Amino acid sequence: MSYGVELIDATPDWLDVPFLATYLVYGDRNVLVDAGVKSSSEKLIKALSNRDFDELDYVLTHIHIDHVSGLGYLHEKFKGYVYLHPKAVKHVADPSKLWETAKEALGDFAELYGEPKPIDEKYLVPVGNGMIIPSGGELMFIHTPGHASHHISIYHKDSNGLFVGDSAGIYIPQLEYIIPTTIYPCRLDLYMASLRRMKLLKPGIIYYAHYGISEDGWKKIDELYNRIVEWGKIAAEINSLESFTENILSNDESFREIYSRLDDVPLAKILVDLAIKGIYEEVKRDPEMLSRF
Numbered sequence: 151m152s153y154g155v156e157l158i159d160a161t162p163d164w165l166d167v168p169f170l171a172t173y174l175v176y177g178d179r180n181v182l183v184d185a186g187v188k189s190s191s192e193k194l195i196k197a198l199s200n201r202d203f204d205e206l207d208y209v210l211t212h213i214h215i216d217h218v219s220g221l222g223y224l225h226e227k228f229k230g231y232v233y234l235h236p237k238a239v240k241h242v243a244d245p246s247k248l249w250e251t252a253k254e255a256l257g258d259f260a261e262l263y264g265e266p267k268p269i270d271e272k273y274l275v276p277v278g279n280g281m282i283i284p285s286g287g288e289l290m291f292i293h294t295p296g297h298a299s300h301h302i303s304i305y306h307k308d309s310n311g312l313f314v315g316d317s318a319g320i321y322i323p324q325l326e327y328i329i330p331t332t333i334y335p336c337r338l339d340l341y342m343a344s345l346r347r348m349k350l351l352k353p354g355i356i357y358y359a360h361y362g363i364s365e366d367g368w369k370k371i372d373e374l375y376n377r378i379v380e381w382g383k384i385a386a387e388i389n390s391l392e393s394f395t396e397n398i399l400s401n402d403e404s405f406r407e408i409y410s411r412l413d414d415v416p417l418a419k420i421l422v423d424l425a426i427k428g429i430y431e432e433v434k435r436d437p438e439m440l441s442r443f
């Protein structure tokens with residue numbers, strides 16, 4: 151029996167860049183971390199088929215549409231428990247509100263991702279902070295609010311790895327850069343506290359939903375943390391979102407390079423602009439906030 155972790159790409163075909171990762175975690179019961187989207191569910195089912203299992207458990211890091219809309223389709227093929235934040239249970243059992251919110255936030259991109267299907271509540275297992283399950287080797291759930299109030303990250307003991315969902319940024323492997331996932335509206339104080347909590351675990355490996363695996367582990371979390379503190383200092387001295395964006399671009403060559411490529415990936419551009427806005431608005435709401443971190 152192996153206790154490994156395998157990245158299974160869940161990027162839908164209409165997106166040109168690798169953007170959505172799910173992770174298959176092997177154990178006495180195998181677990182899939184996040185479930186992709188409806189428009190990638192056939193691809194995921196294919197990648198998960200012809201293996202030595204026909205049941206699968208799931209963990210949802212959070213229930214934004216890009217992590218959950220494939221779940222109902224996968225679950226028809228591979229039944230199993232779905233571990234998720236207590237606040238997320240009712241929205242996975244009945245995803246109508248989640249779907250409305252996604253359409254408001256993402257417009258046409260929500261339709262491209264595809265509408266989620268309800269899951270029978272008997273499969274849904276709400277997880278408390280610190281809860282440990284023997285699936286996927288051994289997994290511990292850590293509540294990591296900020297990006298979303300219902301976000302959890304998952305510590306994988308066998309690899310000393312952490313599945314961070316969207317709680318610890320977007321990883322750009324080519325430049326070894328982490329973009330904040332402080333998508334407006336966000337709670338920056340909770341986001342920073344969650345980064346600290348994750349850093350304390352000293353993970354050696356980070357499994358990013360967007361996108362890929364970093365073996366720099368907690369140092370990547372530290373890097374993001376320091377970046378947000380720096381950006382926050384800039385936001386505190388500036389009085390418009392536009393000049394805040396210009397200012398961080400002129401101060402940060404790697405970010406400037408990434409940002410210049412975003413015109414080709416409109417969905418990513420929307421998210422990155424909202425992440426910048428998240429920091430700006432939170433610093434304006436409470437200018438002292440980041441001095442506490």
Ligand SMILES: [Zn+2]
Nearest residue numbers: 214216316359
């Ligand atoms: Zn996401």
